[in-house]
Amino acid sequence: MLTLSRPRFWLYLAGPVVVGVVYAAETTGELFAPAAIALFAYFLVPANVFLYGINDVFDREIDAANPKKDEREVRYRGQRSVPIAVVASAALSLALVPLLPPGALGWVGVFLVLGAAYSAPPVRFKTTPLLDSVSNGLYIAPAGAAYVAIAGSQPPLVAVVGGWLWAMGMHTFSAIPDIEPDRETGIRTTATVLGQRRTYAYCGVCWLGSVLAFGALEYRLGAVMAVYPALVAVIAATSVSVDRAYWWFPAINTVVGTVLSLGGLWVILHG
Numbered sequence: 001m002l003t004l005s006r007p008r009f010w011l012y013l014a015g016p017v018v019v020g021v022v023y024a025a026e027t028t029g030e031l032f033a034p035a036a037i038a039l040f041a042y043f044l045v046p047a048n049v050f051l052y053g054i055n056d057v058f059d060r061e062i063d064a065a066n067p068k069k070d071e072r073e074v075r076y077r078g079q080r081s082v083p084i085a086v087v088a089s090a091a092l093s094l095a096l097v098p099l100l101p102p103g104a105l106g107w108v109g110v111f112l113v114l115g116a117a118y119s120a121p122p123v124r125f126k127t128t129p130l131l132d133s134v135s136n137g138l139y140i141a142p143a144g145a146a147y148v149a150i151a152g153s154q155p156p157l158v159a160v161v162g163g164w165l166w167a168m169g170m171h172t173f174s175a176i177p178d179i180e181p182d183r184e185t186g187i188r189t190t191a192t193v194l195g196q197r198r199t200y201a202y203c204g205v206c207w208l209g210s211v212l213a214f215g216a217l218e219y220r221l222g223a224v225m226a227v228y229p230a231l232v233a234v235i236a237a238t239s240v241s242v243d244r245a246y247w248w249f250p251a252i253n254t255v256v257g258t259v260l261s262l263g264g265l266w267v268i269l270h271g
Contacts, residue, residue, distance in 0.1 A: 001085055004056055005048040008250045013051070013142050014044040015257040016163075020146030020155070022264035031268075035099045035149040042096060043142045047111065050089035051138075053082050055119040055126075090116075100149050107145035114138035129193045133206075136171035137164035162213030162225070169206030169228065170249070172199060176242045200236040204229050224259050227252070 021036045030036070093108055100108070114135050117123040125135040140163035147155040175182075175191035176199055182192050191199045207228035215222020231252070235245050 001049065001081065004053060004082065005045065006052050009052075010044055010048050011250070011254055011257070012139055013047050014040055015254065016140055016143035017043050017146045019257055019260050019264070020143035021150055022261045022268070023155075024147040024150035025264075025268055028268060030150050033150060035096075035104070036146060038096055038099050039104075039142065039146050039149065042093065046089040046092045047115075047142070049085050050112070051115045053086040053089070054116060057083055057086065058119045058121070058124070100145065101152065103154060104145040104148040107141045107148065110144070111138050111141035114141070126189065127187055129188055129190045132175070133168045133172045133190045133202075136167050139167040139170070140164055156217060158213050158217050162210045162217070162221075165206045165210040165213060166225065166228065169203040169210065169232075170253075172206070173203045173232065174246060174249070175199070177246050196242065197236070200232055204232045204236075207232065220263065221260070224256060224263075227256060 017036070017040045021031055021033075021039075025031050090112055093112060096108060097105065114125075115138055118125045118132070118135050118138070125131045140160065143163060144155055144160065172190050175189050176196055178189075179191050179196060179199075182189055190202065194202055207225070211222045211225045211229060213222075214225050231245075234240070235242065
């Protein structure tokens with residue numbers, strides 16, 4: 001069950017909670033507020049079981065041809081425990097209700113709705129080009145929930161736009177290694193429609209938009225996020241295999257998130 005939940009990607013959901021808390025907090029005490037701890041715990045494991053479990057349940061036929069499932073990931077084979085765990089993980093979000101204000105619960109709802117709609121019929125955004133990318137803004141929902149829980153107000157709109165564009169680029173880049181398996185099974189995604197070279201360009205545009213949005217908020221935030229368009233440009237211009245580069249991003253995203261968090265902590269401590 002833990003392997004199905006992609007442990008190397010756990011911080012893709014829990015990390016944004018940390019960033020949201022750090023930039024909402026005005027004192028060090030707020031960093032460890034009960035709502036912050038509860039959100040981090042939920043988005044570290046249960047949310048990942050929900051998100052990737054529902055994906056695997058409805059992707060069983062597609063994953064039969066996906067080589068990633070033979071190496072770094074495992075293939076769902078119809079175990080009854082997985083759907084049960086998915087439902088239980090979604091239901092566990094109800095434990096957050098007493099701890100969060102309505103605005104923060106709205107972000108949790110965005111995560112759950114988009115997480116289900118991405119993989120499950122009848123919507124199944126992952127098979128609709130562009131919507132598969134746009135719907136992955138769900139990855140910033142934990143940050144939104146955390147920010148509202150601590151600050152008591154919504155995050156700046158420009159930060160939401162920047163984060164959403166970053167998530168769109170990240171999702172579409174991660175779909176590049178799946179282009180051939182998806183085409184073999186008749187699945188249409190943004191990446192299968194554009195092809196590898198144009199998908200690189202699409203990711204670059206999303207990430208450049210993210211740089212501009214965060215830069216408008218604070219130029220140093222934009223400078224940190226500039227690592228993403230720079231990386232995709234290097235990968236597209238060299239002989240680096242995208243299948244190899246794809247597995248760099250858990251470390252890259254962790255480093256970027258750490259830098260952002262340290263910057264926010266500096267502001268709390270030094271003003």
